[in-house]
Amino acid sequence: MRSSVNLSHYKRVMGQGTKARKFLLWFLLIIILALSFKASQIDIRAFIDGMPHALSLIKEMFPPDFTRWKRIITLTAETISVGFWGTFLGILVSVPLGIFSAKNTSPNAVIYNTSKELVNLLRAVPNIIYALIFVTTIGIGPVAGVIALMLATVGLLGKFYAEAVESIDPKPVEAIEAAGSHKLSVIRHAVFPQVFPLFMGYNLYALDHNIRAAMALGLVGAGGLGIELFTQMRSFNYQKVSAILIVMLIIIIAIDRVSAYLRKGIIEGTLFSANKFRDYVLMAIVAAMAFISIYFIPVDLKEIVYGLPRIWEFLSNMFPPERSDIPRYIWLMLETIAIGICGTFFAIVISIPLGMLAARNVTHSPVISNAAREITNFLRGIPDLVFALVFVAAVGLGPFAGVLALALHTAGFLGKFYAEAIENIDPKPVEAVEATGARFLQKIIHAVFPQALPLFNSYNLYILDRNIRAATILGVVGAGGIGFELIMSVRLFEHQRTATLIIIILITIMAVDRISAYLRKKVV
């Protein structure tokens, strides 16, 4: 049935519904973005006016002043040890919790649901909030940091473990069950061997994540380098600040690389096969660091026990939550969300060129792609709270500093993710478009982007989720949002206020988490 067809006819028939929906979606996005811009006080003039200040601040950072190197080394060791301890304790708790919250290994529905919800709850609270609470109840020092990271780790690993256990091959399990084995020995002999590599990969990821987090925990007094950074920043010793930043950066980038390398080796099973010597050396270094952290820098677990009554007191003082200020808190929460949205928006704007430059199949020049990669490593290496600290000094207190901090830090993630997405596209259509005589940018936009876009969107949503979560604590350093109110309520022992704020933050984070997961599923 071939009839004479023309474009407008087909457009009327097939194009309209999707077009109207697309238009509506863009319209909504622009409205949300505009409102977020307003709420987070995006101010180009403040940015331009702040630039000379920021530049002079950077100038004042040089040359870095390492005179307090002994203290830096001690604190670095403490930071790493807090990271290892938090991960170690977190793993101990996560293994049973992960098994209980996996459908196929959980003893019964009640245990399954409670442990699953417990993990969800633990994951929703940002680790700085844990640290704040434990610093006030147990006292200033690394122990508060360790417990904070432990709880955050359980939230992370509990979920990962459960997912890993749920995705195993059921056949070997059935075989061992058929032999009449006890439930525990089924888990030990049929489940565990299957998930072990995945667990190890996740553990390394958690360790990487925790050492990075431990760098910032000091900002609220929970041990490590952060406290030194905060003190030096407050007393305008920028040369000492830069020395600390350099040490942080080196450690975070080194750990990021080692962890990524080992994770890849473990998951793909290539560890100890291609480059044996290097792999053994790296494993030995990680093991030695773990041993030193746990053996020589012991965390006084007694402090936790002594702290328990105080934690209980703290929790009981939270009830009933203060209700009079709820509308104001909700406004602050909206501002926080706006900071997250704007931070993500600018991160995307920075990452599109950065990611393209970093993608080896786009630039074809190792010098450019490596340089772009190093920039993403640098941006990822500096925790967003540290960026926030610097931007507060440059553009002043308020949400705008927070937006800039989130934008720069997460451009480090997005730039890397985009580059990986672009490197993984199918090169065949790209060649076909190049064969039509298209220019470079035409090729990128018509053949590369359409392929990478769904992944880009998924990453964007993930980063948006992460940024809204991170924005809740930026207020700790004065970079806007609900965090300032939270830290003040903790410092002033207004526990009932703290309770209200934490509840609002939790509800928001959990809602955003769900929405983001739902949308991510839809775009891919």
Added chain:
Amino acid sequence: MKWQGHGNAVPLQKEAKMLEMESIHKRFNGAEVLKGVDLKVKKGEAVALIGPSGSGKTTLIRIINGFVVPDNGRVVVLGKEIDYRKRDELRQMRRRIGMIYQLFNLVDRTSALDNVVSGALGRMDRGFELISSTIGLFSREVRERAMELLSFVGIEDKAFERVDRLSGGQKQRVAIARALMQEPEILLADEPIANLDPKTSQKIMELLTKTNREKGITIITVLHHLKSVRDHSHRVVGLKDGEICFDGRTDCLTREHLSSIYGFAGEYECAAA
């Protein structure tokens, strides 16, 4: 349908040369893939390039549109010698050569029409057109031309369908429309039917023949399917171990020639036998 020579019987040797290749050599990692190939193709010809796997057919095709740079030798396309170092010259030349691939090489997740209009990108390489085409705005004229081509290849009703939802044959039709959107003078096809079922293959080959006849576009096709070679080409060029071992009219291709190219003659019914 048997190929009966070119419709309007102009003496072939007097027509304009579309392509001249002289002593083309190419090595990949030490292995010599092409050992001095000479090939001349005239306007309006339909040439089938045959030969066993690894004989250098694909390499030869990719040299013509500049995705493989020969180690030495001379390539003259459309009267102009290719300088593989000059990117813009190469691009200008690619504009005039369409390419069709075994795996279609369409951009998934976009519509058939989007894929077809991308064939016009090479032409829209200056000023305002460059900017608007880069961000994906094409004039009504271009889009209607794309629609016409989709109708030429017989799938205008799939114009707004995402190409990853199309069947193999439909995808290849989109790919042909995209190549035609370039308004090419030469169409290269690298095993265009190797991934299609026999009936679809037949239709795609008929479409290529129709393109060659109605639009007068020179076609060079790498083919494995010998029946298609016989039915759809004027001329056969046989490659073996990087050298041309047969070059002549399709009806001169005998079983003996085939067994020297492939090592066996297979099911080929020779026109000249």
